[in-house]
Amino acid sequence: MFKGYVISAAVGTTFVVLVLWLVCSSVAGMPSQYAQERKKMADKERSMRLGSQLTLNDREEMVNCYLMSLKQFMIATSTAGKTLFPPSQHFFHTKADIDNSTLFHIIQMMPKGGSLHLHESCMTSxxxxxxxxxxxxxxxxxxxxxxxxxxxxxxxxxxxxxxxxxxxxxxxxxxxxxxxxxxxxxxxxxxxxxxxxxxxxxAWNDFHAYFRGIDGFLTNMESRRLYDLHGIEEAYDDGLQYLEWRVSANNTDMVEYIRMLQGIVKDFKAEHPDFLGVKVIFEGMRESTPATVSDNVRKVANAMKLFPDEVKGYDLTNEEDVVNRLEHFVDVLVDDEGTALLPYFFHAGETTWSGGADMNLLDAVLLNTTRIGHGFATVKHPEVLKAVMERPIPVEVNPVSNQVLALVRDLRDHPASSMISYGAPVVISSDNPNVYFAKMQSHDSYAAFMGLASQQDDLRLLKQLAINSLKYSAMTETEKTDAFAAWQIRWDLFVEEVIAKYNLESYCQKPNL
Structure with missing residues (x-):
């Protein structure tokens, strides 16, 4: 049933219901020529999907068999009207059910690589x-x-x-x-x-209030050190081995902060050798004046010279629909020849409007952004999507954040669903997990697998997303080589742990052919 493995009939009712649903979902009585053309088209579409190029080994197929039985059973009961499908409902209403599900527990166990879109002030529980x-x-x-x-x-x-x-x-x-x-x-x-x-x-009004509250802790370096250290611990416990987070450029002594961060990471890696580290993207505010942004750019450039291993670039953030757009700052973001002064990681297209703040996507591409933060409106812009696919420009997708901030109600309607179908360079992150009690990555990985993905997308998608998180990181190529090796060790352990925990040797079996 699932790529060379079948579910043992001994598992009982769950399996029977699933088989009946799958049978009833098939198409019968179709002319053979039509069926061939239909299969050809479907196969071509499947081959384009994110993760489709990966091949799972026998042990991974065993895990995939079980994972897909859980996914398909949930879909079957939802389409039959017996249960509500969690990604179609709001996170406030479904978090408890998600947390108690076996599928979520498996995703929690999974090594997810890195998180490339976190905000320091919104990460620690x-x-x-x-x-x-x-x-x-x-x-x-x-x-x-x-x-x-x-x-x-x-x-x-x-x-x-x-x-x-x-x-x-x-x-x-x-x-x-x-x-x-x-x-x-x-x-x-x-x-x-x-x-x-x-x-x-x-939602943004409430978000601004949160920042007013949390900022009181981040102005003191000792409380900030404790906060960042615990954030790393929570991320590592949630299956992350690498982090890139945004840090305020306006309220931070960059030299003091990076030296503090270096100490945290050094101590943490001494106890957790497979942790790969933290890199920083400094962020300014879109409501700033061009003069302030220009000053930010100068300070970030200096910080990059002093700390090339830790400081990777600059971003501009805040509610896109009501503050300055990127075009407002172009003169201070490029040199006289129009070349970007820094590596940029711009938030862009975090809006449901068309022809308004989503035009930030065009400027992000023209300013040679390294990645696009959110990119919710990317699929509305053919030229931007073309650049995303061809350069490539990875899109940092944060599904739970997008739902909580009222950009999308039903995650099956999230624009990144289309990007996954095109095989676009998507990475999944959590953005601001602490403000709505999400895990550092697991809830967003669940949302991607169950909400953004198709009914047939399987373990290969989750594995590809983990790979993408390292592939499209700001690490050097040498660092990436070491990172993939460290991640692969944890991935192989994860596969064996799932097989042992859920007794998959007997649950998922190879058929006798």
């Missing part, structure tokens, strides 16, 4: 932030009515800004229920609710 950083000495806080989606917001500072600020230790000591107070702190930071955001703009 908020539960850890509350239980650790808000208990640090000399932390001050002030609560205000936010006036946005969330009713109120706690601000934090590690030096007293004024008389209206209170020591967090004193405020907590005055509480009759400390656990409830800590939960309130968590709730004022998280982007989580019983209902999805009504619009992308509403």
């Amino acid at each position: 908020l539960e850890w932030v509350i239980k650790n950083l808000t208990y640090m000495d000399n932390l001050y806080t002030r609560m205000e009515e936010s006036g946005e989606v969330r009713a109120r917001l706690y601000l934090f500072s590690q030096a007293s800004p004024g008389t209206e600020w209170t020591l967090m230790s004193e405020l907590r000591a005055a509480q009759t229920d400390v656990d409830r107070f800590d939960q309130e702190l968590l709730d004022t930071l998280a982007m989580w609710g019983t209902e999805p955001y009504a619009s992308n703009h509403e």
